[in-house]
Amino acid sequence: xxxxxxxxxxxxxxxxxxxxxxxxxxxxxxxxxxxxxxxxxxxxxxxxxxxxxxxxxxxxxxxxxxxxxxxxxxxxxxxxxxxxxxxxxxxxxxxxxxxxxxxxxxxxxxxxxxxxxxxxxxxxxxxxxxxxxxxxxxxxxxxxxxxxxxxxxxxxxxxxxxxxxxxxxxxxxxxxxxxxxxxxxxxxxxxxxxxxxxxxxxxxxxxxxxxxxxxxxxxxxxxxxxxxxxxxxxxxxxxxxxxxxxxxxxxxxxxxxxxxxxxxxxxxxxxxxxxxxxxxxxxxxxxxxxxxxxxxxxxxxxxxxxxxxxxxxxxxxxxxxxxxxxxxxxxxxxxxxxxxx
Amino acid sequence: xxxxxxxxxxxxxxxxxxxxxxxxxxxxxxxxxxxxxxxxxxxxxxxxxxxxxxxxxxxxxxxxxxxxxxxxxxxxxxxxxxxxxxxxxxxxxxxxxxxxxxxxxxxxxxxxxxxxxxxxxxxxxxxxxxxxxxxxxxxxxxxxxxxxxxxxxxxxxxxxxxxxxxxxxxxxxxxxxxxxxxxxxxxxxxxxxxxxxxxxxxxxxxxxxxxxxxxxxxxxxxxxxxxxxxxxxxxxxxxxxxxxxxxxxxxxxxxxxxxxx
Numbered sequence: 001x002x003x004x005x006x007x008x009x010x011x012x013x014x015x016x017x018x019x020x021x022x023x024x025x026x027x028x029x030x031x032x033x034x035x036x037x038x039x040x041x042x043x044x045x046x047x048x049x050x051x052x053x054x055x056x057x058x059x060x061x062x063x064x065x066x067x068x069x070x071x072x073x074x075x076x077x078x079x080x081x082x083x084x085x086x087x088x089x090x091x092x093x094x095x096x097x098x099x100x101x102x103x104x105x106x107x108x109x110x111x112x113x114x115x116x117x118x119x120x121x122x123x124x125x126x127x128x129x130x131x132x133x134x135x136x137x138x139x140x141x142x143x144x145x146x147x148x149x150x151x152x153x154x155x156x157x158x159x160x161x162x163x164x165x166x167x168x169x170x171x172x173x174x175x176x177x178x179x180x181x182x183x184x185x186x187x188x189x190x191x192x193x194x195x196x197x198x199x200x201x202x203x204x205x206x207x208x209x210x211x212x213x214x215x216x217x218x219x220x221x222x223x224x225x226x227x228x229x230x231x232x233x234x235x236x237x238x239x240x241x242x243x244x245x246x247x248x249x250x251x252x253x254x255x256x257x258x259x260x261x262x263x264x265x266x267x268x269x270x271x272x273x274x275x276x277x278x279x280x281x282x283x284x285x286x287x288x289x290x291x292x293x294x295x296x297x298x299x300x301x302x303x304x305x306x307x308x309x310x311x312x313x314x315x316x317x318x319x320x321x322x323x324x325x326x327x328x329x330x331x332x333x334x335x336x337x338x339x340x341x
Numbered sequence: 342x343x344x345x346x347x348x349x350x351x352x353x354x355x356x357x358x359x360x361x362x363x364x365x366x367x368x369x370x371x372x373x374x375x376x377x378x379x380x381x382x383x384x385x386x387x388x389x390x391x392x393x394x395x396x397x398x399x400x401x402x403x404x405x406x407x408x409x410x411x412x413x414x415x416x417x418x419x420x421x422x423x424x425x426x427x428x429x430x431x432x433x434x435x436x437x438x439x440x441x442x443x444x445x446x447x448x449x450x451x452x453x454x455x456x457x458x459x460x461x462x463x464x465x466x467x468x469x470x471x472x473x474x475x476x477x478x479x480x481x482x483x484x485x486x487x488x489x490x491x492x493x494x495x496x497x498x499x500x501x502x503x504x505x506x507x508x509x510x511x512x513x514x515x516x517x518x519x520x521x522x523x524x525x526x527x528x529x530x531x532x533x534x535x536x537x538x539x540x541x542x543x544x545x546x547x548x549x550x551x552x553x554x555x556x557x558x559x560x561x562x563x564x565x566x567x568x569x570x571x572x573x574x575x576x577x578x579x580x581x582x583x584x585x586x587x588x589x590x591x592x593x594x595x596x597x598x599x600x601x602x
Contacts, residue, residue: 227443233423236392238496239416239444284429285436 017288020281024295028076031302035072036064039309040316043068067197070204074196075301075319077204078260079270081211083297084218085257086271087278087289091229092249093156099271100257102163103250106266107170108139109258110192113265114177118184126203129262135170136258142166144250154246156232194267194320196305207259214256215294221248222286229284267320269327270297276334300326342403342418342499343368344389344532349398351384357396358384360556366500366549369530371523373543376553377577382536383424383504385553389534390421390502402500416444419500420493425508430478434488437477438463441495463494467521483514490521500532501525507537515539519546540577544568544591552576568592 112135
């Protein structure tokens with residue numbers, strides 16, 4: 001790709017980025033297995049192999065198949081998707097504090113979830129998920145319209161303001177419902193903090209292909225995202241259709257973050273911290289930033305989920321609480337490092 | 342490729358900034374737009390580069406309305422450098438200049454040897470070859486501006502528009518940047534349009550000046566012919582004495598408010 005005239009540094013650093021990425025993939029696999037094997041019920045590698053070759057109704061087999069496998073897959077896919085959506089949001093708004101929640105995804109999903117749970121208690125889990133996804137999408141639609149999307153030009157600053165306003169409205173609606181209906185509050189608290197526990201395999205089967213497609217589209221947009229990060233006017237001047245790209249970014253965030261929230265609730269900080277860590281490691285080029293944020297996001301949520309089983313052992317705490325505990329000091333460290341550069 | 346405007350009216354919301362502007366940018370010349378703050382010279386430049394939509398009228402590039410042409414095609418004929426752009430600070434010089442090749446790439450046309458050579462040329466022209474792997478955060482203001490100019494060079498366009506390319510630069514770098522643009526004009530026959538604050542530098546570097554006042558073109562032409570004490574007074578609202586620059590033989594304005602303070 002590069003001729004001899006270009007000094008070796010670039011090639012080498014590309015090589016080192018690739019090597020580190022492969023290393024991280026192994027770490028990801030390690031955490032995936034840890035998530036399958038560690039927990040209140042002791043299991044070992046033999047149980048895992050047994051579950052998928054010679055299934056019996058032993059407690060170990062049941063736990064691995066019905067609880068830990070879906071849980072590990074959810075943590076992997078949602079961690080990755082939240083982190084990529086965070087990267088997209090920070091690129092879209094040029095705001096380092098942006099995360100998917102800024103578009104109203106979390107508050108919209110939360111309100112629809114709480115509303116459906118409170119007023120239609122007979123809904124199955126799948127329908128609850130769908131309704132909260134609809135809530136996420138609807139909130140983003142409002143934000144998009146308020147920021148000028150319908151007229152055809154979105155101002156990213158207006159997007160931030162509209163996001164904050166819409167989030168506040170949905171949050172107050174949610175609180176009203178919860179205040180009226182204390183029973184719902186108790187039952188839904190786990191979801192509201194963010195949790196990957198207790199989800200079924202069949203809701204996952206629909207989720208995984210959607211998220212994979214989302215990631216692939218991100219990869220296809222990598223070059224355009226590079227251009228967009230030079231500033232909107234420069235990107236436009238180079239012939240990029242920036243309005244179309246902004247719409248594509250928003251749709252991707254709706255799909256990736258909206259689906260994540262619908263399944264696991266608003267898990268804090270993944271979409272904020274991991275993109276920073278990614279840039280810290282590999283810089284701003286999206287062909288690296290995208291795979292790194294996918295892998296790092298997955299590792300972060302998998303490890304947080306494993307930790308959530310042991311912090312107040314034998315009880316579990318919601319993974320959203322763990323990401324906040326693990327993430328905050330880490331975030332401060334990265335932010336200060338970046339400042340000193 | 343010619344660029345001209347046709348009864349162009351520009352503004353924001355209901356507010357009209359420029360009305361019925363008809364200008365033709367002379368080919369292979371350096372044109373400099375001057376005027377006081379907020380007169381609309383940057384707005385005019387951005388509209389000529391299709392970054393802003395006019396309220397009415399049109400911009401004609403070659404023989405077509407600029408808004409009828411695919412944006413990527415325009416980017417092969419016309420490059421624009423907007424005012425103090427802001428790229429991620431960990432981007433390297435090479436990786437930023439490389440972005441100038443975007444209009445030439447597509448799914449079927451990935452990065453080629455030719456693209457590589459053109460980026461090399463752009464780096465060489467702007468004297469950046471030796472610092473190609475430095476990050477933007479490690480560069481001085483003057484170097485950074487040269488990187489952006491290199492990016493527009495990599496675009497390989499006949500026309501280059503620049504909005505205040507010397508803003509915030511030390512005088513040494515101001516001259517350096519303007520010399521580079523003049524060099525590109527003289528040795529590569531590029532048509533260059535610059536928005537510039539400094540009337541004396543404008544007189545020195547421009548073949549053609551367009552002075553804007555009260556939403557209209559006040560005067561346009563060779564600075565030696567049009568830059569008069571009256572023009573300075575009307576356009577910039579300041580008194581001036583005009584002498585001939587001893588070095589470049591161009592008009593030089595000594596501006597003042599009162600002769601005794």
